[in-house]
Amino acid sequence: RPARSARSAARPAMSLSRHDRIFDKFLLQRAVQTQIYYLNELHDQPSARFIANFLDHQGIDTYHGFDGLRVDAEDYIQKLLESPPTTVQVRSSWGSVSWGGSPGNPHLSQHASATHDFVVYPDRIGAALLRVRDQIADEVSADLDVLAGCDADFWRQRESGAAHATLADGSSTAESSPTRRATFDLLQKLTLHVAVKQTLLVLSRERRGGLAPGSGGASGGGGGEPSARHAWLERKFAQSGFLCGDQGFGTSRLFLDSLAAHGAVVVRPDISADLDGARAEARTDGCTIVDPREIANQILDVRMLLAKHFKGRLEGVHARGTDQLRNRLERSLRAKF
Template sequence: MIEKLYLLLLFCASTTSFLPQHTTSIAERSAASRRTPAFAVPDSAGFTFDPFGGVSEPPPPDKLPPGLSRFLTQRAVQQQLYYYDLNMDETHSNWLCEFLRPENCSALHVDYHGINALPTKDTSSYLCAILIYPEIEVTIKKPMGCAAGLGRGGTGMGDYNRNSNPYLKPRYFEYTELIRPVAVATSLLEIREQIAAELAEDLAFLVEEDCNEVLDSGEAGTTFSTGPNGETVSKGGGRSSPFRLANYDLLKLLATKEALLRLTEPSSSSSSSSVLRSITSTFMPMINGHNKWAHGGGLPSLADNILGELLSDKSGSNTAARRLLEERNRLARLWQEQMLPTLQQEQTDFKRWHLSCSFSVVADDADTQSGEELSPDE
């Protein structure tokens, strides 16, 4: 069933901040004055999307570690948003960046540089919800002529504003677009696999970081230049993904976070554990938020700053820093070995689940149709 969603797209010449802030003036629905969540599709019947309310079986669980699986999905979504921006496709971009986002939370932005922005607790809940989302027919209404200004999609010439002339009335043109969530999810799965293949290759940079060399130099900040070249050609051939270097920087931060969480478990009572707990409480808000991205040079990354803070403590040995480096390298080796085969199995499970749900829906529709064709006497 195709649900109709009516949008009024208003374009302005001013640019918005690259921080992931939602701007309600970008897209307003002409049918209602208040914002409707992206997972609720309004129509005459008041249709509301319940992700897994009508499925016969729950979606399969993630097979990768939760933090790693969510990170790969988040970066795949951001890369897809980047492609939408290149094609000036605001319809799909607005729908995807707000999909399943909680109330009063910012939409996922293409330039968000962090590791914890996926709006669900796991990948399965997010991707499987997109896979079973109904198709949406969207009617786009755009201002035309001078009223459109110079914003994206505008057809006006110059900076003349029709609103300043009372004799010129606003004029609009309309067209429809079809959003096919299954196609969006398929693209996300492909991008996710591409990012995982690159990171499995690039984790060698993190594994090769010599623990003793870093500790002897006492300069964690020098490691910021270590990483893949953005133009590196992958083993399978072809150009790298557009955010390859940024993905590696964030993966390094994710490995640092996971290492800190493992080393600061309540069961650990060593003297270095108290130092690591203090570092964790100080940096965790920054780890889970948006961070500045120096595009591969000029500034140490947040992961380097955390290590640098440990190395700057002159009160004792570098036991805490050594433990963090060793645990992070252990995780990097484990992810390098298991990422690709585990991810492929994970994505196969998602596709099988969607296929099973599709067969179930077809069977239910057939039973309903056959029941309607039978007369009461039969």
């Protein structure tokens, strides 16, 4: 376990608010995916298909990534609330005209069917979506506390082989959304992705002399010079690739474990190439030793700050949704009168 250097001041030199947009989009994406689940459970497939394909988001219902929403959260909701009712044709089928029965009965060669119109009301879907987002926000707020506690205890868990972070309520309960476990995994991916980005920004500022080492949530002192740490982490982050997109469960832990298990490396100033320990002895002039475990500490420090920041951001979710509903109603009334 690496010695953990003193953490920076609680107020980072580089604002974390720059990451609010991606967090808001993630929260709404999970609300959309949860609402699609609810609509399918209620056998309202027309509404489920409408929201799944809204603004060209085909496939979002099965996408396991934090970057599935292509537009800003507020724009998505506004366009959904202002979309006019849409009539779609729904086809229903059953066994046969003569005998009835199930449409899935393989012994019936001719199935009967009928087509009828179904009206989808996007404004109602939007209002329900805001309520689902409130539910997801409450769950994410609790799970951010779990995540921060797990990060603070990362090295002890790793050394003892303890289980990874679990949801605040353990297994899903009647009060939890059916997508909560997947949401928690994506929350880990999102916060780690943003923490690495923030750490790279801080190291870049330190390299240019704009910040004192350790500002912006990254631990100072140790781990190599800022320029060497930045070069190594930037390449490591680009090579990993599995924090973005639909890459399955547990990828955030894989990235942290890869840093924690990595031995010290030597970074050359000219090509930023790391050398294994056997070759490092003969080529130390102008090189910097980088400790990936210390970089992992920096990232964990930043992610704990992010968890606190995002938790504060969640406090305004309900108010922002209420404002959008009120603004939509005011625009509707002005259009009528």
